[in-house]
Structure formats: structure tokens, C-alpha cells
Amino acid sequence: MTAAPLKLAVIIASVREGRFGPVVARWFIDQADRHGGFEVDLIDLADAELPLAVPSVSPMIEPNPPRPDGMLDLTARLTAADAFVIVTPDYNRSYPAALKSAIDWHFTQWDAKAIGFVGYSGASGGLLAIEHLRQIFNELNAHTVRDYVSFPRYYLLFDAEGELLDPEGPAAAADAMLEQLQWWARALEAARAVSVSA
Numbered sequence: 001m002t003a004a005p006l007k008l009a010v011i012i013a014s015v016r017e018g019r020f021g022p023v024v025a026r027w028f029i030d031q032a033d034r035h036g037g038f039e040v041d042l043i044d045l046a047d048a049e050l051p052l053a054v055p056s057v058s059p060m061i062e063p064n065p066p067r068p069d070g071m072l073d074l075t076a077r078l079t080a081a082d083a084f085v086i087v088t089p090d091y092n093r094s095y096p097a098a099l100k101s102a103i104d105w106h107f108t109q110w111d112a113k114a115i116g117f118v119g120y121s122g123a124s125g126g127l128l129a130i131e132h133l134r135q136i137f138n139e140l141n142a143h144t145v146r147d148y149v150s151f152p153r154y155y156l157l158f159d160a161e162g163e164l165l166d167p168e169g170p171a172a173a174a175d176a177m178l179e180q181l182q183w184w185a186r187a188l189e190a191a192r193a194v195s196v197s198a
Contacts, residue, residue: 008038009081013088013099031174078109083185090129114184125152
């Protein structure tokens with residue numbers, strides 16, 4: 001019996017005007033399609049209603065608080081995903097506020113799922129944001145895979161059409177991360193099934 005395809009949500013973290021995230025996300029989705037191990041869903045946080053004021057309830061007591069209507073599609077798609085790849089810049093040595101809001105509004109959606117990262121920015125290539133996010137997702141009982149993709153000085157790496165000038169290295173990094181993500185996502189899928197049936 002063939003297992004159902006793993007569902008991978010690729011999340012564009014930045015909602016700033018003029019952001020480069022959609023270009024990086026499109027590139028990564030091409031890599032994921034070539035890999036062939038996932039059914040990919042592109043989630044753009046700019047399309048969701050993400051108020052900063054989160055209800056004052058404990059996620060352990062109420063893991064799914066009432067959410068704004070403009071967030072319900074996001075919640076359903078996060079719930080359906082088996083794994084995530086966060087495409088993020090770093091702003092002021094950390095990740096975008098919209099992403100923090102999306103994380104904080106959700107709890108069970110991240111639980112026991114695999115997460116990878118594609119970072120881009122100036123000198124750091126998004127690594128400062130990625131390191132912060134590893135701590136946060138660990139607290140939410142998600143597993144962040146070791147490998148990642150990073151684009152330092154991304155504005156020198158892509159041409160005007162959004163194509164990488166030297167794609168070989170980033171493509172190899174993406175494939176290595178996708179291999180880890182697939183293994184962990186499948187393992188955690190099985191573990192969640194056992195937990196539900198126990």
C-alpha cells in the first residue's frame with residue numbers, strides 16, 4: 001500500500017511592501033517539485049488577517065481559540081500540513097512580526113511536525129532569524145531539521161527575472177534539506193497516528 005503524499009506548506013514570512021520573499025519561495029517550490037516527495041501548498045502571510053493581540057488563554061487549555069474570519073483559511077492549511085518550510089528574511093537580527101503573530105495564534109498546528117528554513121537577507125542570509133525560530137518551534141514541540149538554505153546578499157544572487165545566477169549550490173542545499181524534511185515528516189506522521197490511537 002502506497003502512503004499518501006506528505007503535505008508541505010511553504011510559508012512566505014515577510015509581508016513588507018517590496019519584499020523579496022515571493023521570489024525565493026517560487027525558487028524553492030521548483031526545488032520541492034523536482035524532489036517529488038511532497039504535495040506543496042504556498043502560504044503567503046500577506047493574505048491572512050494576523051492581529052497582534054492574541055486572546056488571553058493558555059494554549060494548553062484552549063489550543064484553538066476563536067480566530068478572526070480572515071485567519072480561518074490559514075488555520076485550515078496549517079492544520080492540513082505534515083511539514084513546513086519557512087521562507088524568511090531577518091529584520092533587525094530576527095524574523096518578521098507577521099510570522100510571530102501567525103505562530104502565536106496557532107498551537108496544535110505545529111505540534112509534532114517537521115520544519116525547515118530558507119533564509120535570505122544581507123550579510124547573514126537569514127541565519128539570525130532561523131536561529132530564533134528554532135528556539136520557538138522547539139517550545140511548540142515541532143522538530144526543526146538541521147539543514148537549511150541561505151541566501152546572503154540575495155540581491156546579488158538572483159537576476160531580474162528571479163532566476164539564480166549560480167543555482168548548483170543552493171539546489172544541492174535544498175535537496176539535502178528536503179530529504180531530511182521528508183524523513184522526519186514521515187516519522188512524525190506515524191508517531192502522531194500512534195498518539196491519536198493510544
